[in-house]
Amino acid sequence: MRAASPRSMFVVAALGLTLILAMVLALMAQASAAYHRNTAEGVLRDYAAFAAEQYAGRAQQRLAYAVYPALNLLTQTGTGRPNGRLPEAKSLAAADQQARASLGTAAALFRLPLAGGFAALTGDTSSRLRRWVSDTVRTHALGAYARDWYLAMVWGGTAYDGAVLAYTLSRDSAGHPEVAYGLVVRADTLARLLRDVGTRAPLLPASLTGGVVVDSVAAVRVVSAAGAELYASEPRAPSGFRGSKALDPFLGGLVVEVTLRPSVAGRLVIGGLPRSRLPIVLGLFGITAILVTTAILQLRREAELARLRGDFVASVSHELRTPLAQIRMFTETLLLGRVRSEGERDRSLEILDQEVRRLTHLVDNLLYVARGERDNLRVRPEDADLGLLAREVVEGFAPLAAARRVTLAQRIQEGVRVRVDRSAMRQVLLNLLDNAVKYGPPGASVTVAVEASEGVARLWVEDRGPGVPAGERERIWERFARLDRDVESAIAGSGIGLAIVRELVTSQGGRCRVEDAAGGGARFVVELAA
Numbered sequence: 001m002r003a004a005s006p007r008s009m010f011v012v013a014a015l016g017l018t019l020i021l022a023m024v025l026a027l028m029a030q031a032s033a034a035y036h037r038n039t040a041e042g043v044l045r046d047y048a049a050f051a052a053e054q055y056a057g058r059a060q061q062r063l064a065y066a067v068y069p070a071l072n073l074l075t076q077t078g079t080g081r082p083n084g085r086l087p088e089a090k091s092l093a094a095a096d097q098q099a100r101a102s103l104g105t106a107a108a109l110f111r112l113p114l115a116g117g118f119a120a121l122t123g124d125t126s127s128r129l130r131r132w133v134s135d136t137v138r139t140h141a142l143g144a145y146a147r148d149w150y151l152a153m154v155w156g157g158t159a160y161d162g163a164v165l166a167y168t169l170s171r172d173s174a175g176h177p178e179v180a181y182g183l184v185v186r187a188d189t190l191a192r193l194l195r196d197v198g199t200r201a202p203l204l205p206a207s208l209t210g211g212v213v214v215d216s217v218a219a220v221r222v223v224s225a226a227g228a229e230l231y232a233s234e235p236r237a238p239s240g241f242r243g244s245k246a247l248d249p250f251l252g253g254l255v256v257e258v259t260l261r262p263s264v265a266g267r268l269v270i271g272g273l274p275r276s277r278l279p280i281v282l283g284l285f286g287i288t289a290i291l292v293t294t295a296i297l298q299l300r301r302e303a304e305l306a307r308l309r310g311d312f313v314a315s316v317s318h319e320l321r322t323p324l325a326q327i328r329m330f331t332e333t334l335l336l337g338r339v340r341s342e343g344e345r346d347r348s349l350e351i352l353d354q355e356v357r358r359l360t361h362l363v364d365n366l367l368y369v370a371r372g373e374r375d376n377l378r379v380r381p382e383d384a385d386l387g388l389l390a391r392e393v394v395e396g397f398a399p400l401a402a403a404r405r406v407t408l409a410q411r412i413q414e415g416v417r418v419r420v421d422r423s424a425m426r427q428v429l430l431n432l433l434d435n436a437v438k439y440g441p442p443g444a445s446v447t448v449a450v451e452a453s454e455g456v457a458r459l460w461v462e463d464r465g466p467g468v469p470a471g472e473r474e475r476i477w478e479r480f481a482r483l484d485r486d487v488e489s490a491i492a493g494s495g496i497g498l499a500i501v502r503e504l505v506t507s508q509g510g511r512c513r514v515e516d517a518a519g520g521g522a523r524f525v526v527e528l529a530a
Contacts, residue, residue, distance in 0.1 A: 011299055015292045022288040026281045033281075040269045041241065044260055047268055049243030051203035051218055052258040056245035058197045059222070063251060066193055067166040067183065068151055070099040074109065074181035075170055092122060099183055104192070108184040110167075112137050114177050129184065132156070137167055137180045145169060145177065149250045155187065155224045162187040164252075187230060194222055194231040203258065208268050218258045225253030237261045309480065320362065323355035330355075354399050361430055368427065368500045379421035379507050386457055386528070387412040387450045389422060393429040394448055401433070405442050408433075411449040416457050418528050424504040429459065431497040432524050436463035440521070457530040464521040473514050477502040501526070 073095035092109065099107040108123030110133055119133045140154050154165040167182025198220050219237035222230045237259040247254040260268070330348045339345040394408050401408050429448070436446040444464040451458050468476060468483070475481050480495040501524075505512045510528040517523040 012296055015295050019289060019292045022285055026285040030281050043269055044241040044265055045243065047204060047208070047243075048218065048241045048258050048260050049245070051260075052243035052245040052256050054203045055197060055220055055258060056247050056256040058201075059194055059254075059256060060247045060251060062193050062197050063153065063190065064151065066102040066190070067099075067153070067185075068168075069102055070095050070107070070109075070183055071151055071166065071168045071181055073098055074111070074183075075168060096122070099185075103185055103189050105185070105189050110180075110182055110184065112167075112180040112182075114138055114141060114169075114180060124184070132163075133165065133182075133184065136165055137182065140165075141167075141169060141177050141180055146250070147175075152250045153252045155228075155230065155252045155254075164190055191222075191231040194220075195233065198233060204268070217264050218260050221257040221259075223255050223257065225255070230254070241265060305480075320359070323359040323362075326355040327352055327359070350399065351403075354403050357396070357400055361434060364427060365431065365496055365500055368504070379424050379504070381419040381421055381508060384418060384420055384422055384425070386416045386418045386420070386425070386459060387414055389420075389425055390429060390448055390450050390459060393426050393433070397430060397433045401437050401446065404437055406437050406440060407445040409445050409447045411447060411451075413451045416450050416452045416530060418457050418530060420508050420528065421504075424508065428501050428504050428526060429461070431501050432461040432526075435497055435524070436461050436465070439463065439465040441465065452530045455530050457528045458525060459528070460523050460525040462517045462521060462523040464517070464519065467516060467520065467522045468514050476514065477512070498524075 073091065076091075095109055096106070099109070106123065108121055108129065110119045110121045112119040112134060114137075119130050119137075121130060121133070136154055136156065140152065145152050151166060151168045154167075156163045156165065164185050164187050165182055166185065167180045169177045170179045170181065172178045202217070204217060219235070220231070220233045221236075222232075224230055240262060241260040242257060244255055244257045247256065330352050333339060334345065334348055339348060390412055391410065394410060398408055433446065433448070440446060440463040446464075447462040449458075449460050449462070472483055476483065477498050479499040481499070482495045502512055505526050505528075508528065510526060512524065512526045515523050515525065
């Protein structure tokens, strides 16, 4: 195996560096795209957090304004000392009317002495509600109600059919909680208030959203401290760019979650949300890798062709030198009159004729190779009798076969007409005969046959040589190709004879193949349209 040339090594190194540079550029482009996308996503998360804070502030104000006026009326109209009774009917009616106006629905009002006793209720006066109000308010007022609160809300969840307690405390002269005044409303009533918060004003600046309401930009969800969902806007948005904000503790630990809708997320960032460049980067890198690999393979192919050409030149030089040496030797013998008899003189002339024929055949092959490399291999088909053409070639090749003591047998069918280039077909048959005689053993026979059937004319040459292995039957038709077993053998060969056969046959619309001969050896078959 020949070592690679410095030029080839330099080109391969340059291509390798090109591939590495392409990979670095691809990674940098991907990193830049990822950075821009992360920045844009961070902006969208900030927008979602801002929207959540906006909604939480409005919701807190809306809920407080909905219940505080009624609570204020209850505390202002009490009877003074806790006695378990509600305010006077006139004041109670005013508080109930205020609750209806703020909430849009009726509410159960209550007054609960924290020291003990039962809650005084108006509206739903069931013992179950009275017991839930007493237990919940006393526990919350004495354990969670801060001194600076002006009201508190307790979300009952499923404890009492989704009810919500809103209450305030009156204190004694020492500042201790004494009486709780409040109201009981259904959770769906407050959910309606939460829904109204998002439909009255946009949560993001109008310069970003065009002033559209929350349902078109974001999905809102309000959950309790325990994680129970109290309100969710429709349609809901999939998880994505989300922000959250907790309401003040006196409202029961409610948490607002705002999720930007995917359809508008791209509009909130200048230029839209950057798309991933990974497919494009991978595609460009893949194309670069393919081009570099193709170039390296081409270099290897060029190096292999250079090696084959070198072997070809060496083989051709050897093949040219042998007949030329023979011609020179016998020509000098005749010129110097060194022949001892007429028979020896005739024999010398026969050898000269054989070597000239062989040299002519070799030169013809070289000319065909040169024409093929210049894309100048043209054929001129005409009507011809393939059998008659084969007989002429066999007769002309007979002296070369006789020199190796090879017998030429003919099995030629008469009247096989084809349209071929006569000169090209002579070269095809000469190359097949030369190949059969060269690789067959001395004293063997070579059969030439012409036959036609089903519109196909076949010309085949069969030898008694070692045959062609099945795995090599396609490669032998390539230029400069020789079987591995023949490279180191004494059999001379340039590796172009069979390649010329295939090129000439293919150019005339035919095909050729090699198969095992019936009695051993190889059979080379050429098929043409009859």
